[in-house]
Amino acid sequence: MPGTEALEILESLFDAEAWKTTSLLLRWGFLLLFASGVLRLALTKAPKIKQKKSASSLSLSGGWAWIWILGLMVILGRQASWQLLGRRETRFVEFMQKYDRREFNPAHRVRPGRIQDRYGQNLAVSAVTDSGVRRVYRFGSMFSHIVGYNHPVYGMTGLESAARKDLLGAGFGSPSDLKALGAELLDREKYAEGPTLKTTLDAGLQRRASELLGDRRGAVIVLEVPSGAVRCLVSHPSFDPNRLGQAQFKAASADAPFLNRALQGQYPPGSVFKILIAAAALDSGFQGTLDTPPNGFTTSASTPPIRDHGYYTAQERGRTWKGYGRIDLGTALAKSSNVFFAQLGVRVGADALNQTLRQSGLTSAHSIWGSDASTLKIRPVSGADLSDRRPYGLAQFSIGQGNLLMNPMQLALLSAGVANEGSVPMPKLVAGQPARGLGRLCSPESAEKLKWMMYKVVQEGTGRGIKMSDLAVAGKTGTAEVGEGRESHSWFAGFAPVSDPHWAFCVLVENGGYGSTAALPIARSLLRSGIDRGEFTP
Amino acid sequence: MSRKKTPSKKKRTAKAAAPAVKSPVSIRSILLLLLFGMMLVLGARVGGGEELAVFDLLPFALWMGSAVILVLFLKVGGYAGPPALPAAILMLSVVGVLVRSRMAGSVEGLQGWSLWIQPLGFVWMWGAWWLSRRNRLEAFKSLGSLFYALSLIVVIALVVLGTRFRGAMYGPGGLTPSELLKLFVPLALAGFFAGQQKKWKGKGFWNPPPFQFLVLGGGWILLCGLLVLQRDMGMVVLLSFMMMVMLVQVTHSWSWAVLSTAAMAGGGWLVWTFLSHGARRLEAWLDPFADPTGSGWQVLQGLSGLYAGGLAGTGIGEGEPDRLPIAASDFVYAVYGEELGFIGCVLLILLLAGLIKQCAMSSSRNPNAFSSLVAIGLTAQLAIQFFVNIAGVVTLLPVTGITLPYISQGGSSFWVASIQFGLLMGIGDLKKGH
Numbered sequence A: 001m002p003g004t005e006a007l008e009i010l011e012s013l014f015d016a017e018a019w020k021t022t023s024l025l026l027r028w029g030f031l032l033l034f035a036s037g038v039l040r041l042a043l044t045k046a047p048k049i050k051q052k053k054s055a056s057s058l059s060l061s062g063g064w065a066w067i068w069i070l071g072l073m074v075i076l077g078r079q080a081s082w083q084l085l086g087r088r089e090t091r092f093v094e095f096m097q098k099y100d101r102r103e104f105n106p107a108h109r110v111r112p113g114r115i116q117d118r119y120g121q122n123l124a125v126s127a128v129t130d131s132g133v134r135r136v137y138r139f140g141s142m143f144s145h146i147v148g149y150n151h152p153v154y155g156m157t158g159l160e161s162a163a164r165k166d167l168l169g170a171g172f173g174s175p176s177d178l179k180a181l182g183a184e185l186l187d188r189e190k191y192a193e194g195p196t197l198k199t200t201l202d203a204g205l206q207r208r209a210s211e212l213l214g215d216r217r218g219a220v221i222v223l224e225v226p227s228g229a230v231r232c233l234v235s236h237p238s239f240d241p242n243r244l245g246q247a248q249f250k251a252a253s254a255d256a257p258f259l260n261r262a263l264q265g266q267y268p269p270g271s272v273f274k275i276l277i278a279a280a281a282l283d284s285g286f287q288g289t290l291d292t293p294p295n296g297f298t299t300s301a302s303t304p305p306i307r308d309h310g311y312y313t314a315q316e317r318g319r320t321w322k323g324y325g326r327i328d329l330g331t332a333l334a335k336s337s338n339v340f341f342a343q344l345g346v347r348v349g350a351d352a353l354n355q356t357l358r359q360s361g362l363t364s365a366h367s368i369w370g371s372d373a374s375t376l377k378i379r380p381v382s383g384a385d386l387s388d389r390r391p392y393g394l395a396q397f398s399i400g401q402g403n404l405l406m407n408p409m410q411l412a413l414l415s416a417g418v419a420n421e422g423s424v425p426m427p428k429l430v431a432g433q434p435a436r437g438l439g440r441l442c443s444p445e446s447a448e449k450l451k452w453m454m455y456k457v458v459q460e461g462t463g464r465g466i467k468m469s470d471l472a473v474a475g476k477t478g479t480a481e482v483g484e485g486r487e488s489h490s491w492f493a494g495f496a497p498v499s500d501p502h503w504a505f506c507v508l509v510e511n512g513g514y515g516s517t518a519a520l521p522i523a524r525s526l527l528r529s530g531i532d533r534g535e536f537t538p
Numbered sequence B: 001m002s003r004k005k006t007p008s009k010k011k012r013t014a015k016a017a018a019p020a021v022k023s024p025v026s027i028r029s030i031l032l033l034l035l036f037g038m039m040l041v042l043g044a045r046v047g048g049g050e051e052l053a054v055f056d057l058l059p060f061a062l063w064m065g066s067a068v069i070l071v072l073f074l075k076v077g078g079y080a081g082p083p084a085l086p087a088a089i090l091m092l093s094v095v096g097v098l099v100r101s102r103m104a105g106s107v108e109g110l111q112g113w114s115l116w117i118q119p120l121g122f123v124w125m126w127g128a129w130w131l132s133r134r135n136r137l138e139a140f141k142s143l144g145s146l147f148y149a150l151s152l153i154v155v156i157a158l159v160v161l162g163t164r165f166r167g168a169m170y171g172p173g174g175l176t177p178s179e180l181l182k183l184f185v186p187l188a189l190a191g192f193f194a195g196q197q198k199k200w201k202g203k204g205f206w207n208p209p210p211f212q213f214l215v216l217g218g219g220w221i222l223l224c225g226l227l228v229l230q231r232d233m234g235m236v237v238l239l240s241f242m243m244m245v246m247l248v249q250v251t252h253s254w255s256w257a258v259l260s261t262a263a264m265a266g267g268g269w270l271v272w273t274f275l276s277h278g279a280r281r282l283e284a285w286l287d288p289f290a291d292p293t294g295s296g297w298q299v300l301q302g303l304s305g306l307y308a309g310g311l312a313g314t315g316i317g318e319g320e321p322d323r324l325p326i327a328a329s330d331f332v333y334a335v336y337g338e339e340l341g342f343i344g345c346v347l348l349i350l351l352l353a354g355l356i357k358q359c360a361m362s363s364s365r366n367p368n369a370f371s372s373l374v375a376i377g378l379t380a381q382l383a384i385q386f387f388v389n390i391a392g393v394v395t396l397l398p399v400t401g402i403t404l405p406y407i408s409q410g411g412s413s414f415w416v417a418s419i420q421f422g423l424l425m426g427i428g429d430l431k432k433g434h
Helices: A002-015 A019-043 A062-083 A090-099 A158-162 A175-186 A203-213 A246-250 A270-283 A309-316 A329-335 A338-348 A350-359 A391-398 A408-419 A444-460 A519-532 B002-014 B027-047 B054-076 B085-102 B112-132 B136-140 B144-161 B177-194 B210-229 B233-251 B255-274 B276-286 B297-309 B332-365 B369-393 B411-427
Strands: A122-129 A132-136 A218-224 A230-236 A289-292 A325-328 A423-425 A437-440 A474-480 A489-496 A503-509 B163-165 B168-170
Touching (some): A002 A019, A002 B054, A019 B027, A203 A230, A203 A519, A218 A408, A218 A519, A270 A338, A270 A391, A270 A408, A270 A444, A270 A474, A329 A444, A338 A391, A408 A437, A408 A489, A444 A474, A444 A489, A474 A519, A503 A519, B085 B112, B085 B332, B085 B411, B112 B411, B144 B177, B177 B210, B177 B233, B177 B369, B177 B411, B210 B233, B233 B255, B255 B276, B332 B369, B332 B411, B369 B411
Antiparallel strands (some): A218 A230, A423 A437, A474 A489, A489 A503, B163 B168
């Protein structure tokens, strides 16, 4: 039978060593033959036919030819957007990685790029395993809240989620991207790893902050002024993104390790909030002094008086508190006088305070990645609605107590606003991103005054503990009461150096007691390591 | 030497209505194309660990035999239609036979009696050419109403006797008789328009000849209404588009295209609102990622195949079409794109452009209204089939269930397309004697 013979010849050919090269030649031969046939077809001119012109002569008019050709071109364009540029559609790549079982599909080797700190240290890298692409976090739990995780089962959080399109190489627009695109089309395996994302984070500083916080619950934030670049963002307790397990997500722990306290926590800001009250007062033209009676200040006979801290310490020691007397705003801030600020807040009024809070950008949610990201959002201030508050509520608000709840990032931004001539910068995570503003705290003149008042806090007030000979620091302590029988939250926020601020920071230690005892020493050590690394030398 | 001879030859052929022009693509190069493809398909199968049997060579042997015989018969019969039309059809058929035999190993392969679909299709093509050449088709000029009646009978028979499978209606024995509409309806419409060209000429949709317009509209609503009942939306789109092109050409007014486009958009909206089946397809089209494992699954698997193929493709026979549901019919283009890559797709699209150009030549060659209109209708219909199928795969349009002529699997559609090609070859072939 001729068929069997042909079969034998074919099989011996396919089994031969040279079949691989032969088949490659055949592939290109096929395409060449096809191409030459198609081109000859397309280039053939219609032969002219002699024909009597008849009234009934009908034919397809030229318009249809154009519609047809245009339609085919649109098809090819649409097809190319998937077949050649499919990498740019993140959801498409994710679909293929999850549901496409073609082993040779290069989408399976597409992996997010590295996330690096400002000095090129890898915070997150991709590893290709038999079961697919896995993310590895070299710093373990240290960056778990800001970098987050990307896990096949538990999904994505933090920067891993916010920047996933950039990490997969989805965004493009610049000429260098186009060049990369061309190279990628020819060898997709080689370009399977997405671009590296270099962040403004600082692994050394983050490690130091993490060590300083230790086992305590709390958060540490360092921002650069005026760019708003996030240098470190620590939230404790944290978790190891390399070892995620079902048990962690099920256990409802009071520690809430998955909560990003720095951005999402809700705490009474305590005295640190006096920065904003002072800013609003300065903007409204407040000058001069207010009396601070030893028995405190209240707005009606039925409400308990708001007193200064000195009243209680004196009472404990069996002495009488004489009060600060008539003092100005700077002294009141340095002493952190509740009696002064409660009066001041009531005097400035709900409308002006509301206005300051709103225009500083703290009452709306912003993602520190960008407006369209759903993660890394700064939780807006809660309990700040002053429209319908009685004077006593306003007095409580003015010393950062009552219903008012804020997070550490917002207090860091308040100090950054003072440091940055009154304008609050938008935190950013990528060096190349342009600096944006989040809002305005006060006028540059008010900010200049406030700056030196906060310096005075460190020089002679509650923040004396952070006074350094080689760095002019400005700051504000906070001791936020959280209810009977529980230790207060300890706050310290500030910036340095005063004359030309480079860092703005905020430290929170949950239930740490006085601001000057728990949070302030952490800030001091951080600044010290900054000095050691030459951060503040021009 | 030869230069001297040409003048006399030219003189002789000039008398004929259409001079015989050599095909720009020789049958030899088409056979070589098939041979290359065959080696690749079989080589991939052996590489995948399969044993070859004589049976595996049959589709290729049958194709080569029938193609050579067809070309021979056309030559002997003095084919003088659009010069490159047979070559374009054969090249398309090569792609078809390769893709279909490539899937023989998978579920929906080419087996048993289906081997004979292709050779018989070539016989029908030859027959249709013979029947319609030299203006013989004009004999059907006055039979428009008969063809319309036949169309109705087919549709009604399907409503009564048909069974539903995968959203389409099948007649007894798994045949899809609705395919016949692709022949009957253009003949019916051409018959309808041929006698009343003057009444329609220059008329926009705001001032059509009232009686004729009512007849046309009523007939269309009746037929398409029955088709909608069977949820055969693809056929409705196909026939409507064909009617639109014929109307534009008869009236010389593009206003009909505007009207029809608006009507189709409205129809699409109605389908979305009232047919759950249609709504699902539309939603999968608008955002396939909304339900990736449900309504978006098929489209996304097709696109995954395309992406896996990339620029140059995996190579014929090297892809994995069994990952794709209904790969052999609706989504055959995705299989082709996976294995031949974007380059192969560009070539196929160019081939389709050239093929339709050759088809369109038929209508301009024929001076008779009826034949011309049949050619216009068939050309428009083939073009829209190619377009709608491929556009569905690449998510330019929702998936309609229209197959890719000559490449998708299926006996009825292959034969009907063969007859359509045969008619187009014949309508453009007016040469008397040789």
